[in-house]
Amino acid sequence: MAFGRSKRGGGKTAPVEPVTLKILVAGGFGVGKTTLVGAVSEIRPLRTEETLTEAGSAVDDTSGVESKSTTTVAMDFGRITIKEDLVLYLFGTPGQDRFWFLWDELAQGALGAVVLVDTRRLEDSFAGIDYFERRGIPFTVAVNCFEGTDRYPPETIREALDLDAHVPVMLCDARTRQSARDVLVSVVEHAMRIADRAAGSQPAATS
Numbered sequence: 001m002a003f004g005r006s007k008r009g010g011g012k013t014a015p016v017e018p019v020t021l022k023i024l025v026a027g028g029f030g031v032g033k034t035t036l037v038g039a040v041s042e043i044r045p046l047r048t049e050e051t052l053t054e055a056g057s058a059v060d061d062t063s064g065v066e067s068k069s070t071t072t073v074a075m076d077f078g079r080i081t082i083k084e085d086l087v088l089y090l091f092g093t094p095g096q097d098r099f100w101f102l103w104d105e106l107a108q109g110a111l112g113a114v115v116l117v118d119t120r121r122l123e124d125s126f127a128g129i130d131y132f133e134r135r136g137i138p139f140t141v142a143v144n145c146f147e148g149t150d151r152y153p154p155e156t157i158r159e160a161l162d163l164d165a166h167v168p169v170m171l172c173d174a175r176t177r178q179s180a181r182d183v184l185v186s187v188v189e190h191a192m193r194i195a196d197r198a199a200g201s202q203p204a205a206t207s
C-alpha cells in the first residue's frame with residue numbers, strides 16, 4: 001500500500017514526514033477527472049492531454065460536454081495536503097477504453113479510488129466500479145453534477161449502480177476545490193474503515 005511515515009535526520013526535533021497516500025481518480029470518458037485533479041491540486045497538475053480530432057469523433061462521444069476539446073491519454077497527477085501530516089497523491093486515469101492497459105500500472109499501491117459518474121452516461125462507470133471491486137480497492141462514487149442534468153439522490157444512484165451498502169455515494173462539483181476535497185476525504189475515511197475492520201477480524205498476534 002502506498003503510504004508510510006518516515007523521520008529524516010533521526011534527531012528529536014526533526015520534522016515528521018507526512019503520511020502519503022495514493023488515490024486514483026477514475027470514471028468514464030469526459031466525466032471530469034482532469035477537472036477534479038486540477039481543482040484540488042496544490043501543485044501545478046501534470047496533465048497528458050491530447051486534442052480530440054475529427055477522426056476520433058466516432059469513438060469519442062462528447063455529448064453533454066461539447067466544449068471538451070482534449071482528452072487524457074496517460075494520466076493526471078496532482079497533490080493535496082489534507083492536513084499537516086496527511087498528503088494525497090492523485091492519479092487521474094484516462095477515460096477511454098483504449099487506454100485500459102494503463103490501469104494496472106496506475107492502480108499499483110493505491111489506497112483507494114474515486115469513481116466519478118455522470119448520470120447521463122451511468123453505464124460508462126460500470127467498468128471502473130467492476131475494476132476496483134474485483135481488486136478489493138476501496139472506492140467512493142462521486143456524481144459530478146453537470147448543470148442542466150437531472151439530480152438523483154445518492155440512494156437512487158446506489159441502486160442503479162448496484163453498489164454495496166458500505167460504498168460511499170456523494171454528489172459533487174468537480175470544478176470546486178472544497179467539493180473535490182470532500183470526495184477525497186471520503187475515500188480516505190472509507191479505506192481506513194475497511195482497513196480497521198480487516199485488522200479487527202485478524203486473529204490476535206501471539207507473543
Ligand SMILES: Nc1nc2c(ncn2[C@@H]2O[C@H](COP(=O)(O)OP(=O)(O)OP(=O)(O)O)[C@@H](O)[C@H]2O)c(=O)[nH]1
Binds near residue numbers: 036
Ligand atoms: N458544467 C460542468 N462542466 C464540467 C464539469 N466537470 C468538468 N466539466 C467540463 O467537462 C469537460 C470534461 O472534463 P475533463 O476534466 O476533461 O474530463 P475527463 O474525465 O478528464 O475526460 P477524459 O480524460 O477525456 O476521460 C471539460 O470541458 C470540463 O470543463 C462540471 O462539473 N460542470
Ligand SMILES: [Mg+2]
Binds near residue numbers: 094
Ligand atoms: Mg482527463
